[in-house]
Structure formats: structure tokens, C-alpha cells
Amino acid sequence: MIAAAAVLLAGLAAAPLAVGSYHRALILAILADVALAVAWASFSGPTRYLSLATGAFFGAGAYATAMLVGRLAWPLPVVAGAAVAATMALAVGALALRLRGPYFAVFTFGLAELAKHTLIWFETGITGTVGRLILTPPGPNAIYYTVLALAALAVGGALLLRRSRWGYALVAIGADEERAATLGIDTTRVKVGAFALSAAWMGAVGAAMAPRWTYLDPQVFNPVVSFQTVIMALVGGAGTVIGPVVGAVFLGLAGEILLVKFRYLYLLGLGLALIVAVLALPQGLAGIFAGRRAPDAVTATRDA
Amino acid sequence: MSEVRVVKLALVVDVLVGGLTTGGIYALVALGLNLQYGLMRILNVAHGEFLMLGAYATYSMHAAWGMSPLLALLVTGPVGFVVGLVVHRLLYARALASDEGREGIESRSLLLSFGLLFVIQNAALLIWSADLQGYSYLAVPVRMLGTVFPANRLVAAAIALGVGVAFYVFLRRTLTGKAIRALMQEPEGAQLVGIDVPRLHALCFGAGVAMSAVSGSLISMLFELTPFIGLPYTVTALVVVILGGLGNVLGTLLGAVLLGVVETAAVYTAASDVRVIASYAVLALILVLRPAGLLGRA
Numbered sequence: 197m198i199a200a201a202a203v204l205l206a207g208l209a210a211a212p213l214a215v216g217s218y219h220r221a222l223i224l225a226i227l228a229d230v231a232l233a234v235a236w237a238s239f240s241g242p243t244r245y246l247s248l249a250t251g252a253f254f255g256a257g258a259y260a261t262a263m264l265v266g267r268l269a270w271p272l273p274v275v276a277g278a279a280v281a282a283t284m285a286l287a288v289g290a291l292a293l294r295l296r297g298p299y300f301a302v303f304t305f306g307l308a309e310l311a312k313h314t315l316i317w318f319e320t321g322i323t324g325t326v327g328r329l330i331l332t333p334p335g336p337n338a339i340y341y342t343v344l345a346l347a348a349l350a351v352g353g354a355l356l357l358r359r360s361r362w363g364y365a366l367v368a369i370g371a372d373e374e375r376a377a378t379l380g381i382d383t384t385r386v387k388v389g390a391f392a393l394s395a396a397w398m399g400a401v402g403a404a405m406a407p408r409w410t411y412l413d414p415q416v417f418n419p420v421v422s423f424q425t426v427i428m429a430l431v432g433g434a435g436t437v438i439g440p441v442v443g444a445v446f447l448g449l450a451g452e453i454l455l456v457k458f459r460y461l462y463l464l465g466l467g468l469a470l471i472v473a474v475l476a477l478p479q480g481l482a483g484i485f486a487g488r489r490a491p492d493a494v495t496a497t498r499d500a
Numbered sequence: 501m502s503e504v505r506v507v508k509l510a511l512v513v514d515v516l517v518g519g520l521t522t523g524g525i526y527a528l529v530a531l532g533l534n535l536q537y538g539l540m541r542i543l544n545v546a547h548g549e550f551l552m553l554g555a556y557a558t559y560s561m562h563a564a565w566g567m568s569p570l571l572a573l574l575v576t577g578p579v580g581f582v583v584g585l586v587v588h589r590l591l592y593a594r595a596l597a598s599d600e601g602r603e604g605i606e607s608r609s610l611l612l613s614f615g616l617l618f619v620i621q622n623a624a625l626l627i628w629s630a631d632l633q634g635y636s637y638l639a640v641p642v643r644m645l646g647t648v649f650p651a652n653r654l655v656a657a658a659i660a661l662g663v664g665v666a667f668y669v670f671l672r673r674t675l676t677g678k679a680i681r682a683l684m685q686e687p688e689g690a691q692l693v694g695i696d697v698p699r700l701h702a703l704c705f706g707a708g709v710a711m712s713a714v715s716g717s718l719i720s721m722l723f724e725l726t727p728f729i730g731l732p733y734t735v736t737a738l739v740v741v742i743l744g745g746l747g748n749v750l751g752t753l754l755g756a757v758l759l760g761v762v763e764t765a766a767v768y769t770a771a772s773d774v775r776v777i778a779s780y781a782v783l784a785l786i787l788v789l790r791p792a793g794l795l796g797r798a
Contacts, residue, residue, distance in 0.1 A: 246607050291788050299787050301610055302543070302738060309735075310780045317777065423614060430611070460622040467618025474611045475594060 208344055212337050224340050224408075226448035228401050231347040232421070233428040233440035235397035238354040239390045240426075241434040242366040245293065249304035250425040252311050253281040253395040255417035257402030259315065262328040262412040270334045274342060274403045281399020282392045284311075289388040305419065312417035319414065327413030334407055342404045350397045354437045357390075366390055420463075424451075427466055431473045510647045515765050517649060523760025524657030525715055527664045527753045529733050530740035532711030535704045538684055538747030542592055542609040542705070546616035547737060548730030550580060550709045553620065554716025555725050556628055562635050562720075569637055573659070573717035580713030584706035591616065596701065617731070624727035634724035656718040661753075663714060667707075668749050680704060684747035739783045 208227070212220050232250060240247050257277030264273045292303045319325050333339075357363045365386045368376040377383045406412060424447070432443025447469070454462035529551060536542045557579070558572040595608045638652035671677035682690040683700055691697050715733075723729070740759055744751030763779065 244607065246610065291784075295787055301607075303784060303787055306735070306780045306783055310777065310784070313777050313780075423618070426611070426614075460625040464619050464622035464626070467615040467622065470615035470618065471591065471612055474608055474615065475591070 205344075205348060209341070212340055217336065220336065220340060221408075222452050224343055224405075225452060226445055227343045227347040228405050229424075229428060229444035229448045230441050231343070231350040231401045232398055232425045233432070233444040234347075234350045234354050234437060235394045235401075236425045237429040237434045237437070237440040238350075238357055238397075239366075239394035241429070241436075241440075242358075242363065242370050243387060243390070244370040245387070245391075246301040246426070247304045247391070247394075248301055248419070248422040248426065249285070249288070249307045249395070250398055251418050251421035252304070252308040253285065253398035254402035254421050255308065255311060255414075256281045256284055257399030257404075258406035258412060258416045259328075259402075259414075260399070261403040261406040262330055265330050265334075265407060266332050270338055271342060274346075274400050277403025277406075278396040278400040281402070282396040284399075285392040285395030286388060289391040290384075293384065293387045293391065305422065308417045308419050308422060312414045315414040315417070327411055330407050330410050330412065333410065339404060339407060343401065346397065346400055346404060351437060351441065353393075353397075357393075358437065362386060362390070423470075424466065427470045427473070431469055511768070513644075514647050515768055516761060517644070517647075519761030519764040520757060521649070521653045521657035521760070522764055523757035524661040524664075525718060526736055526740055526760055527756035528660040528711050528718075529715045530737040530744070530752050530756050531664050531667060531749065532708035532715075533734070533737040534741045534744070534747065534749070534752050535708040535711075537741060539680065539704050540592070540596060540609075540701050541606045542596075542613065543606065543738075544613045544616075544708070545610065545731075545734055546613045546620060547708070547712055548732070548734035549617055549620040549624075550583070550712040550730075551716040551719065551733050552624060552725070552727060552730035554580060554713030555720035555729065556624060556633075556716075556727075557713075558717040558720040559633060559635060559725060562637075569717050569721045570655075570659075573714045576713040576717045577710045581706040581710040583713075584709030585702050587616070587709070588702050588705040592705065593698065593702070597698075621727050621730065628725075628727060630726060630728075632724040632726055634720070637721045652721045656721055660715060660718055663711065664753055667711075668753070671749060676700075676703075735783070736779065739779055739786075742783065742786050 208223065211223055215223075232254065236247065236250055239245070257274075257280060260277040260280045261273040264276055268276065288304075288307060292300055292307075295303055319327070334342075357366075365376065365381045365383075368379070368381060369383055369387060373383055402416075406416075409416075428443040428447050429440040430443070431447060432441065433439025447466070450465070451462060454465070529547070533544060533547045536544045536547070554573075554576040557576050558569050561567040561572050561575070562569060591612045592609055595605055595612060638650070638655060640651045641648045642651045642654060671681055679690070679695045680700060682693070682695060683697065687697070719729070736759070740752060740755045743759065744753075744755035759779075759782075
């Protein structure tokens with residue numbers, strides 16, 4: 197297992213030497229999706245809090261890069277993007293994580309819109325701009341290796357988190373929050389912490405991907421990013437770490453092939469995929485492959 | 501001095517009547533959403549997409565046969581009802597029948613409706629494209645209380661409020677209405693006294709979609725259309741439902757009018773971006789401070 201992961205990682209690291217710029221960009225986009233989906237599932241999978249804030253955190257990271265990229269040496273804007281998103285998640289999480297079920301989902305969905313319109317108001321009213329140019333972007337290979345590192349770290353981090361006390365506490369919260377609190381888990385700290393950690397990954401990915409667009413405006417706070425991430429994780433299976441990876445690769449490839457030529461058809465198919473995933477594959481594609489093997493976090497919580 | 505007072509009075513009338521016309525349409529859209537959410541815990545984020553479909557259907561019938569939108573809503577309403585029954589049967593009946601507990605059902609039906617939103621919106625983009633489309637109907641000025649309103653706005657609001665009030669009377673006066681109210685107050689108790697819950701769920705989902713489609717017919721008289729007009733109405737309806745309280749019909753009607761007036765006042769005094777920020781901020785604050793709604797019980 198570890199050997200296979202090492203070979204895969206080495207292959208991905210060598211890929212820019214072997215493939216052309218089109219395929220490098222394709223792998224880059226899929227790696228970013230992998231990082232986002234894994235980061236989303238690391239919080240929403242075990243806790244079952246349905247977060248639609250991915251677009252907000254991704255956008256915050258991207259915009260942080262747009263403001264900083266000329267002033268800081270390359271990997272630093274990525275760190276700044278992670279920090280901005282995590283700070284935002286701490287502030288929002290303290291409020292929003294008191295809400296359960298759809299209320300939390302609606303609140304987080306509104307977050308991206310709120311951030312977008314606040315930023316539009318701020319940029320037009322106070323700084324007097326409508327967007328930002330990234331004049332000195334890092335090279336394409338620098339971006340590729342940054343995102344590869346982020347994807348690998350996100351997957352590794354999610355695996356570690358699952359087996360830690362923190363991870364078990366998250367599963368306990370997803371199963372029955374009141375009981376978890378009674379058993380002595382500081383639920384607020386555990387939840388907000390995991391929410392901020394997952395937001396940090398999303399912000400970092402946003403920050404790393406931003407220089408690919410030379411021009412950024414507040415429209416980068418895109419709700420489609422939120423949905424796409426949820427769909428990838430669910431299609432793959434949000435209760436595992438491998439599930440979101442499978443989902444992101446599967447839909448990332450489908451998206452790359454279809455998105456440019458048949459944009460609306462692709463998004464329509466994404467909607468259908470979500471419906472099918474919810475109705476027919478409650479554990480995602482990973483559930484099919486896992487077969488009768490050990491129950492994952494989702495079934496474990498459902499039986500609890 | 502007196503001239504200033506007249507101008508101020510005209511402004512107040514402007515905001516009040518403008519708010520009432522906006523709020524009337526909000527009321528109908530929100531009532532449909534509240535039927536689905538208050539009764540079944542289906543947070544249907546595709547609600548506004550049915551409004552968009554109703555609007556485009558009305559526009560298309562107007563463009564093809566010159567059909568009046570006031571006639572068209574007699575088509576979009578019943579068709580919306582049937583579409584609602586089918587969608588309920590295909591998607592939500594299965595999610596509602598599962599034994600996952602309330603939270604599981606809510607999350608699953610929310611995801612299903614997000615899927616539906618993507619499907620409907622992009623189907624509409626394939627059919628009608630993203631370009632602005634529209635027609636003009638009853639765009640004649642009506643002088644009233646020292647200020648001027650377009651007739652179509654007044655007609656649309658009157659119809660919307662009329663349908664909303666008629667539904668309220670239906671809930672109060674008929675046996676089916678009584679059963680629906682019972683189901684809203686005490687789902688398990690309702691089942692115990694022999695109310696056919698799945699049938700009422702289907703009926704109410706259909707009625708919700710019908711209200712959304714009729715609102716769409718009305719809105720097509722007032723604004724130009726794109727396939728993206730649905731979601732903002734869903735968000736507004738959500739704010740209204742949360743303001744008025746889940747399953748609270750009267751609260752929904754009052755909340756809608758209140759929000760309409762506040763928004764109109766905000767547009768008069770500040771920029772339109774501030775309106776969006778304000779409406780999300782109101783939503784966030786109410787969610788955190790009073791999750792049961794302004795009039796609601798826990």
C-alpha cells in the first residue's frame with residue numbers, strides 16, 4: 197500500500213518531464229480537485245455537517261495570492277492563503293457550527309455569496325478596483341509541484357486524522373453530538389478545529405491555483421466549486437479517504453473532456469451524478485469496491 | 501417646507517407600495533417553499549428553478565401564440581403541480597421513507613435538490629441560452645397617492661397575494677387543509693389519527709411547485725429572464741421562511757411583506773450590492789440567534 201503510494205507519487209513528480217503542457221495542466225486540475233475533495237471529506241465525512249463553504253475558502257486563498265504574489269516569494273502566498281481561509285473558518289465556525297442539518301449547509305452556502313459581495317463592495321468602494329492582475333506568476337512547474345505537494349499532504353493528513361483521537365472524536369460527533377459531549381469531548385473545539393484545518397487546505401489550493409489565471413476578480417468566489425467538491429466526495433464515498441480521491445479523478449477527467457465543449461451538458465450530468473449518488477450509492481463508488489469489507493465511518497455511524 | 505413634506509410622503513408611499521408588490525411575490529414563492537420544508541423537511545433549493553421554468557414557459561407561450569401571461573398561469577400552475585408530484589415520487593419519496601432519522605433525511609433531500617438545481621438550470625441553458633429574454637405586458641403607468649407605478653407590478657402582486665390568501669383559507673376551512681396543519685404541528689400524531697401522510701406529502705410538494713411556477717409566470721411580466729433568476733428567489737424565500745417560522749403560513753405572508761418593504765427601502769437609500777449583503781446578513785443572524793423563526797416555537 198505504502199509502496200504503491202510512493203510509486204504513484206514518484207510518477208506524478210516525474211510527469212512534467214514526460215508529458216506536454218496540456219497534460220500537465222490536466223493532472224494539475226485533477227490534483228487540485230483531489231486536495232479539495234479530501235479536505236472537504238476530512239471534516240464533513242465523519243461529522244456529517246454538510247459544508248458548502250469550499251468556494252468561499254478557495255476564493256479567499258485565491259484572492260490572497262492575487263494581493264500578495266508580487267510581494268512575497270512563491271510558496272509564501274500559499275501559506276498566507278491557508279492562514280486567511282483558516283482564520284475565516286474559525287470566525288464562521290464558532291457561529292455556524294451551532295447550527296445543525298440544512299441550516300449549517302445554507303449558512304455556509306451563503307458565506308461564498310456574502311464574501312463575494314462584500315469584496316465587490318470593498319474593491320469598488322474603497323480600493324477603487326474591480327479586480328487584480330497577477331503580473332509576476334511563478335512558473336507552471338512551480339505551481340504543479342506546489343499543488344502536488346498539497347494533494348499528497350492533504351491525503352496523508354486525512355489518513356492521520358482518521359486514526360487519531362481527534363478523528364474518532366469527529367466520528368463520535370457525527371454519530372450523536374450530545375452523547376459525544378456527555379462523554380467528555382469538547383465538541384466545539386473539535387469541530388471548529390477540524391473545520392479550520394479543512395479550510396486551510398482549501399485556501400492553500402485556491403492560493404496555489406490562482407496564478408494560473410492572470411486576472412482575478414471577486415467572481416472567484418464561485419458556488420460551483422462548493423458543489424463540485426461535494427459531488428466528487430459523495431460520488432467517491434465521503435466516509436473514506438480513498439473515496440474522494442476516486443471521485444475527484446473520475447469527475448475531473450469527465451469534466452476536462454466535457455467542460456470546454458459541452459459546459460451545460462457537463463453541469464447537467466454533474467447534477468444527475470449527485471442524484472444517482474444519493475439515491476443509489478449511499479457509500480459512493482468506494483462502497484462498491486470495498487464490497488463486504490470492514491464498515492467505514494459512515495456505516496459505522498449509521499449503525500450506532 | 502410643505503413641499504419637502506410632500507416629497508417625503510411620496511417617498512414613503514413609494515417604498516411601502518413598492519415593498520408590498522415585491523413582498524406579494526416573495527410571499528407566494530416562500531409559501532411554496534415552506535410547504536415543502538415545513539411539512540417534509542425537504543429544503544428544496546431547486547424551488548426557484550421551477551419559478552424560472554414557469555417564467556420561461558410563459559414567455560415561450562407569449563412569444564409563440566401571443567398568449568397573455570394571466571392565461572398562461574392557468575397552464576403553468578397545474579403543469580407545475582403535476583411536475584411536482586412526479587419529482588416527489590421519483591426523488592423524495594424514497595428519501596422520506598428511509599429510516600435514517602430526521603437529520604439524515606434532511607441532508608439527503610438537500611443534496612437531491614442541489615442535483616435537481618443543476619439539472620434544471622443547465623437544461624434551461626441548453627434550451628433557452630444564457631441571453632436575456634423578455635416581453636412587455638401591461639407596462640402602463642398608474643398614478644396613485646402622488647406617485648406612479650407600472651400596472652403590471654400591481655396586477656402581479658395582487659394575484660400573488662390572492663393565491664397566498666386563498667391557500668391560507670383552504671388550510672383553515674377544508675378537511676384536507678386541517679390534515680395538513682395537523683401534519684405540520686405533530687407528524688407522528690397525525691399518522692396515529694389515520695391521516696394518509698405520503699399522499700399529503702405528494703400533494704403539498706405539488707402545490708409548492710405549482711406556486712413557484714405561478715410566481716414565475718407573474719415575474720415574467722416584470723423582468724427580463726435568464727436561466728439564473730431562480731436561485732436568488734430561493735434564497736429570498738429561505739429568508740422569508742426562516743423569518744416567518746417553519747410551517748407557519750401566516751408568518752410567511754407577513755415575513756414576505758416585511759422583507760419586501762425593507763429591501764425596497766434599502767434600494768432607495770443605498771446601492772444594490774448592499775441589498776444582497778444585507779439579506780444574507782439577516783439570514784445569517786436569524787439562523788444563529790432565532791433558529792425557530794421570529795414567530796416560531798422551537
